[in-house]
Amino acid sequence: MNLTGKSAQQTLLYGAFCVAILLVPLFLDDAFLLNKYSRYLVFAMLAVALSLSWGYAGILNLGQATTFGLGSYCMAMALKLGTVPVHTGSDGLPDFMVWNNVTELPWFWAPFHSMAFALMAGILVPAAFAALLGWFMFRGRITGVYAAIITLAAMVVVNLVIIDQQRFTGGFNGITDLAQFEVAGLAFDAYSSSTYYLVAFCLSAVLLLSLAITRSKTGMILQAIRDQEDRVRFFGYDVALYKIFVFAVSAGIAGLAGMLYTIVMEFASPTFLGVPLSLSVVIWVAVGGRQSLLGAAIGALIVTGVQGALSESETFLESWMLIMGGLFVLVVLFLPKGIAGAFEMLAALFLRRSAAKVPSVSQPAGEAITHGEGAS
Amino acid sequence: MELVVSQLLTGLSIASILMLVALGLAVIYGVTGVINLAHGEFVMLGAYCAWFLQTEFGLGLIASLVPIFIVLALFGWIIEALVIRHLYNRPLDTILATWGIGVMAQQAVRLMAGGELRYVEMPAALSSSVNIFGATESAYRLFILGLALSLFALTWYIYRHTAFGLKLRAITQNRDIASSFGINSGRVYRATFAYGAGIAGLAGALVSPLKSVSPEMGTTYVVDAFMVVVLGGTQSLFGTVASSGILGELSGFLAFHSNDTIAKALVLLAIVILIRFRPQGLFAARVRT
Amino acid sequence: MNSESNSQLALCDVSVSFGGFVAVSGLDLAVDRGELRCLIGPNGAGKTTALDLICGKTRVSGGEIRFEGRPIHELKEYEIARAGIGRKFQVPSVFRELTVRENLQIGRSHHTGVFANLVRFGGSTDDNEVERLAELVGLSDALEMAAAHLSHGQTQWLEIALILAQDPALILMDEPTAGMTGQETHKTAELFNRLRGQHTLIVVEHDMGFVRDIAETISVMHQGKLLAEGTLDEVSSDQRVREAYLGSGGIGHA
Numbered sequence: 001m002n003l004t005g006k007s008a009q010q011t012l013l014y015g016a017f018c019v020a021i022l023l024v025p026l027f028l029d030d031a032f033l034l035n036k037y038s039r040y041l042v043f044a045m046l047a048v049a050l051s052l053s054w055g056y057a058g059i060l061n062l063g064q065a066t067t068f069g070l071g072s073y074c075m076a077m078a079l080k081l082g083t084v085p086v087h088t089g090s091d092g093l094p095d096f097m098v099w100n101n102v103t104e105l106p107w108f109w110a111p112f113h114s115m116a117f118a119l120m121a122g123i124l125v126p127a128a129f130a131a132l133l134g135w136f137m138f139r140g141r142i143t144g145v146y147a148a149i150i151t152l153a154a155m156v157v158v159n160l161v162i163i164d165q166q167r168f169t170g171g172f173n174g175i176t177d178l179a180q181f182e183v184a185g186l187a188f189d190a191y192s193s194s195t196y197y198l199v200a201f202c203l204s205a206v207l208l209l210s211l212a213i214t215r216s217k218t219g220m221i222l223q224a225i226r227d228q229e230d231r232v233r234f235f236g237y238d239v240a241l242y243k244i245f246v247f248a249v250s251a252g253i254a255g256l257a258g259m260l261y262t263i264v265m266e267f268a269s270p271t272f273l274g275v276p277l278s279l280s281v282v283i284w285v286a287v288g289g290r291q292s293l294l295g296a297a298i299g300a301l302i303v304t305g306v307q308g309a310l311s312e313s314e315t316f317l318e319s320w321m322l323i324m325g326g327l328f329v330l331v332v333l334f335l336p337k338g339i340a341g342a343f344e345m346l347a348a349l350f351l352r353r354s355a356a357k358v359p360s361v362s363q364p365a366g367e368a369i370t371h372g373e374g375a376s
Numbered sequence: 377m378e379l380v381v382s383q384l385l386t387g388l389s390i391a392s393i394l395m396l397v398a399l400g401l402a403v404i405y406g407v408t409g410v411i412n413l414a415h416g417e418f419v420m421l422g423a424y425c426a427w428f429l430q431t432e433f434g435l436g437l438i439a440s441l442v443p444i445f446i447v448l449a450l451f452g453w454i455i456e457a458l459v460i461r462h463l464y465n466r467p468l469d470t471i472l473a474t475w476g477i478g479v480m481a482q483q484a485v486r487l488m489a490g491g492e493l494r495y496v497e498m499p500a501a502l503s504s505s506v507n508i509f510g511a512t513e514s515a516y517r518l519f520i521l522g523l524a525l526s527l528f529a530l531t532w533y534i535y536r537h538t539a540f541g542l543k544l545r546a547i548t549q550n551r552d553i554a555s556s557f558g559i560n561s562g563r564v565y566r567a568t569f570a571y572g573a574g575i576a577g578l579a580g581a582l583v584s585p586l587k588s589v590s591p592e593m594g595t596t597y598v599v600d601a602f603m604v605v606v607l608g609g610t611q612s613l614f615g616t617v618a619s620s621g622i623l624g625e626l627s628g629f630l631a632f633h634s635n636d637t638i639a640k641a642l643v644l645l646a647i648v649i650l651i652r653f654r655p656q657g658l659f660a661a662r663v664r665t
Numbered sequence: 666m667n668s669e670s671n672s673q674l675a676l677c678d679v680s681v682s683f684g685g686f687v688a689v690s691g692l693d694l695a696v697d698r699g700e701l702r703c704l705i706g707p708n709g710a711g712k713t714t715a716l717d718l719i720c721g722k723t724r725v726s727g728g729e730i731r732f733e734g735r736p737i738h739e740l741k742e743y744e745i746a747r748a749g750i751g752r753k754f755q756v757p758s759v760f761r762e763l764t765v766r767e768n769l770q771i772g773r774s775h776h777t778g779v780f781a782n783l784v785r786f787g788g789s790t791d792d793n794e795v796e797r798l799a800e801l802v803g804l805s806d807a808l809e810m811a812a813a814h815l816s817h818g819q820t821q822w823l824e825i826a827l828i829l830a831q832d833p834a835l836i837l838m839d840e841p842t843a844g845m846t847g848q849e850t851h852k853t854a855e856l857f858n859r860l861r862g863q864h865t866l867i868v869v870e871h872d873m874g875f876v877r878d879i880a881e882t883i884s885v886m887h888q889g890k891l892l893a894e895g896t897l898d899e900v901s902s903d904q905r906v907r908e909a910y911l912g913s914g915g916i917g918h919a
Contacts, residue, residue, distance in 0.1 A: 060468050140652050145411055145467050149602070150651055153644045156599070160641040217770065217782035220763070224771045227760040234720060235774040235831050236746035245779045275595070279475060286472060319487065325480035332473045333462055 007215065014211055014294055018204035024196070031191040038190075038199045038264045040304045042257050044297035045203045047284045049253035051296035052210055054285060056219065057246045058226030060148040063155030064281045067126035067251035069273025071258025073162075073175065074125060076268030077109060078118030082179035095177070100167040109168070115183060122259040123252045130251030134244035141240075143229065152275070159273050174269030181263045190266050199260050203297070206253050210293050213249065222246055283328050288338050295340025302339075382511035383632060384625070389513070391624025392521040393583055395617060397597045398604035399527060400575035402616040405605055407548055407568045410460055410470045414478035415601060416594025418573045422448055422580025423589045424485055427494045437499050437581065444581045445574040452573025456566045464565070478594065486591045496584035520582050527575060532613055544568065603647050609656055673698040673865055674835055679718060679728035679738075680889070688714040689889040692728070698834075701857065701866045703876045706886035707910055712869045713755060715886065716837045719867075720752040721745040732835065747777065751833035755840050755869075757820040759827065761813035765804050768812055768823060769795040772830030794830070801856070802826040818849040825856070836860075838868045842875050854878035885909070 021041060028034060046068055053059045080094050093105055111117045133154055137147050162169045170176070181188040181195075188195045213219050224232050225239055233239050262268050271277065281300075288299015303324065310316040335342055401415045412418075425444045429435040435443075455477060463470045502516040535541040546554040547561050555561050579597075587593065604623055608615030623643065630639035672695040680690040689711040696702050704712050717723040719730060721742040730738040737745050746752075760768050773791060776782060799805045802822040807815065812823060821841060828836055841857075842850040850872065857879045860866060870876050876883065876897070883900050885893045887909040893900045900906050 060471075062471075136652060142652055142655065145471065146651050146655050148468065148471060149411075149606070150648050153603075153648050157641045157644050157648075160637050160644075164635070164637040164641070213783065215786060217776075217785040218779055220767050221771055221782060223763060224760045224768075227762050228758050230722075231754075231758045231760070232771070233742045234722075234746050234752045235772060235827075236743050236777050237774060238741075238743050238777065238779075242779055282472065283476075319483070322480055322483040322487065325476045325478075325483060328476035328479070329459060329473050332469050332476065333459065336466075336469065 011211070014207060017294055017297070018200075018207065021200045021203065022197070024200070025193040034193055034196045035191045035264060036308060038196045039261070040301050040308070041196075041199045041203050042261045042264060043281075043284065043304050044300040045199075045206055045257040045260070046254055046281050047288065047296040047300035048203075048206055048210055048293050049250045049257065050281050050285045051288075051290055051293050052213070052253070053246055053250040054282075055290035055292070055296065056214055056226065057222040057243055058143075059243060059247060060144075060282075061151045061247070061250070062148045062282065063151035063153075063278055064250075064254055065273045065275075065278035066151075066155040066158050067130055067254040068258040068261070068277070069158070069162075069268075069270070070126040070129060071122040071255030072262040072268045072272045073169070073258075074112070074118050074122035074255070075181070075259035075262040076175040076178060077112040078115055079178035079181060079262065080175050081109070081113050082115075082182075083177065094170075094175070096170045096173070096175075097167060102167050106168050119183075119259070123255045126255030126258070127248040127252035131244055131248040134247035135240075138240040138243040138247075152278070155273060155278060156275065159270055162270050162273070169270075172270060174267055174272075176267040178262070178266055188263060190264050195263060199264065202256060202260060206256065207293060207297065210253070213246075214293065218242065218245070283324070286328065286338055287331050289340025289343075291337055292340035292344075295338055295343075298340075299338060378510040381509045383628060385508065385511055385513045385517075386632075387625035387628030388521060388621075389517045389624075390628050391620045392517070392524040393579070393586075394600055394604050394624050395528065395620035396520070396524045396579035396582060397576065398601040398608075398616055398620060399524075399531060400572035400579065401598075401601045402605045402608065402613065403531060403575070404569055404572035406613075407544055408460075408464065408565050409467060410464070410569075411467070411474070411602070412569075412572070413471055413475040413598060414455070414481060415474075415572075415576055416596070416598030417478040417481035418448055418452065418576035418594070419580035419583075419597045420485065420589075420591065420594035421451065421481060422577030423496070423584040423593065424489060424494070424580075425577065426496050426581040426584045427589050428489075430496055437496065437585065441578060441581060444577045448577025449570040449574030451577075453566060453570040455573070456569040460569060461562060461565070478598075482591045482594070489591075491591060494589040496581075496589060498585040516585065523582065527578070528613070528617055531575075535613065540564070540567070603643070606647060606651060672696055673700075673733060674719070674867075675731045676715070676719070677729045677731070679715075679725050679730060681714065681718060681723055681726045687889055689718065691890055692886075693891055694884060696835075696865060696867060698865055699862050701861050701868070701879060701881055703880045703883045704867055704869045704886060705871075705873075705876060705883060706892070709888075710886040710909075711889040712886050713839055714889075716752065716839055716867070716869060719745075720750055720837060722752075743777070746774070746831070746833070749834035750837065751828040751831045751835070752837045753824050753828050753839060753841060755843065757817070757824050759812045759815075759820055759823050762811060764809050764811055765799065765815070765823060766795055766808045768827060769798055769830050772798075772827035774831050798826045798830055801829070803852075817844045818846060821845060821849075822853075825853075829860075833864065835865045835867070838866060840869055840871060842870065842872050850875055851878075 024037060025034060028037075046064065049067075050061060050064045053061050081092070091105075093102065094109075097105075112121070133151070137150055142150065163171055165171070180190075186194070188198055214222075221232060221237055221242055225242060229239055232242075258272065261272065280303075284300035284303050285296040286299070287303055288297065289295030307320060307324070310320045331338060337344070397415075397419055400418065401412060404410055404412050404415075422444050425447055426437055426440050429440040429443065430437070459473050459477065460470065463473055498516050502519050503514070505512045505514045506518060533541075535544060543554070543559045543564050546557070546559055547564055551561050600623075604616060604619050607623060608617075608619035627639055627643055630642055634642075674694075674696045676692055676694040679692045681688055682690075692711070692715060694715070704715065706712050714723060718725055718738070719732075721737070721740060721744075725738045728738075729736055732745075732748055732750065735748070737748060737750075740748065760771065763771070770791060773794065776785065796805065796808070799808055802825060804815075804819060804823060804826065807819070812820065815823060821844065825838075825841060828838075842853050845853065854875055857866065857868070861879075868876075868879070880897055882894065883897055884891060885900050885903075885906050887905075892909055893903045893906050895903075
């Protein structure tokens, strides 16, 4: 890894953020607040997922909530089957299926008796969905606005199907009355520090993993694709494959966020893969800074945090939406790199001022030449 | 026979509304390349204007049309001047910015007019129904169809046979060259945006007696309108008419044979596939890339 | 020319048209390994299109292109690149938001797999090679600078360096000196003369001074066809070439 000053600083900043969110429960003993903050952290993870595909690879996914919702349903199905017999009918059928005259557990529900399967499915199903959609789009060189519209349309289709197939999905109501998430003998009460730690830990892991991806050569190639797709192709890289990869990774992260969201909220609903949420994610990322994973996460925390703080009062919430719309337009117009971009600009200004006092470091050119052969 | 005619009429009625809503979007997108996600809110504002003029001033719907067009055109003009003109080189950002504008418009209306449903009365002269080949159709729906077609004809006339239309066509061919011949593309874009917004307002006013008026009503319209434009091809006004017809009849047909939800999903799916294999739309000619 | 089977690159009866406009028709061209070939011709002769056809940016509508004995005209762009063909575009195209160092690392495309590159964070051999190339094109002091901040001439050189990092057997250069100052053009000519023998080069150029500095064999294209081939003196005394350039002020001013 290229550990120049700048990237070391960046690693430090990310580490500090992870430590900070993990320390919160030490200073906070309010179960209700912890649940709320867990929710915000889940949103931050969703923002990181979008930043990876939009900020780094230039794929504006207007349907990020699709994969989020798929993950959340995977978890909800497993937790629903975990409630036997309290909220399931005869033969272990979920209650809403009994009400809809379903007599047998559908085949695609059966494996969700296993939590291990559900955990894997919650990440792999969204990733596979995205890989398929990505293959469909990127092999056909669909880019930019058209890709954005396809992701949006695909989300509406999935949403409509879930609402329509009430017998298997719970329809409009979603899947409610779930068991508590338990793994390896640990129970995660949605209103406790254990769930908060789970979410904070996952967010930290996702953030650091994503950082590693962006620092790798693959990450660099993705940024090059964002800049000049054609140029990359003529170096021999399979551009579509790179895009499919990042699209699927982003979807897997969103799926994980969706699973956590079901644990925190204790239900799954078609609104989780709705247009409003999907576009909210775009706002968070744009405000925080699309080209910074941490910026995107912080953008989500700020926007949802302020929204949450104002949500106690109806009028405030409505004027907040008005203000947020305006703020968003201003960010798009004047701060295309969001808060993170503004921060970087300030930092660069500050560094330049202090660097002016230090003599510049000379280039280690001599050594480089001796290794080259023939050309010089 | 009766059933077929009634089916066709239902489809035609859907199609005429689609065309009204899509025309403004098609004009804006075709000329400026801006995907206006606030288009649905322009429609919604038009509907609220109709409601406001009716409840506050007792103005009939027909009499309100001209003032509504002017108000919305002015609104579009301002939006272009404040926001859109900064973003012509950043197509993805226009999606975001116009969406932000849409959110603001929705919230502003919710704060000022309340979130509850509003109703607009149909013009009394058109509330009867007409008998066509044994099937009945409301006179108002036929009126909308007629008006949609006239608006299309007007737009086509402006595009093809006026000096302004010539400038438009020059700019869509090549903005830089058009500018170097002294065409003020900024002003043409602004006028186009205003015109598109005005038509969206008319669409909103015209559908208001058929559907309830609410701050959220725009969302469905923008998706539908966008699909029409994509299907028709962005450079083709006739494409917009043809695709409105196709989509209208198709949704009418599918809704009759399955249910609304699945019909919608199928239409969307068809459009996704279309974008993938023919992003230039069904009715656009292939050009050298 | 007559021993096409031995050539590294061979275009046989290649043609392409865009919506009725025939850009290249019945083009035959053969280039040997290690050769430095200049491709010239009046505007619209189809030179850039010929390069587009070789690297797969444009698909042939007829004929065949063979590289190292293997037909490549149906391969995807990235497969052609992997086969050993590099392309420099007329409008310099580099990754403006990335630094010069990052640009060069992307140019080094020996490993093209997504997962292989996922665990690759730039090692010392990579760094040495990157720094050698930067030195070669005079960008050593700009390694950590975003490519967007380079001058036009520097951007041209960066793209040339990117192609060298890719290290293809055949390099296609489309007007590499466009927009360069006289001094920069001269340095580029020196660079190309050094590359001679290590890579096969096909250079499309308008600057005849530059062509004179580097050329051994020159191919002249006109109206999508190969018109003449030979040394500079041979082609400039060719009657057909004179006629083709008629009205554009002669070969030296095209």
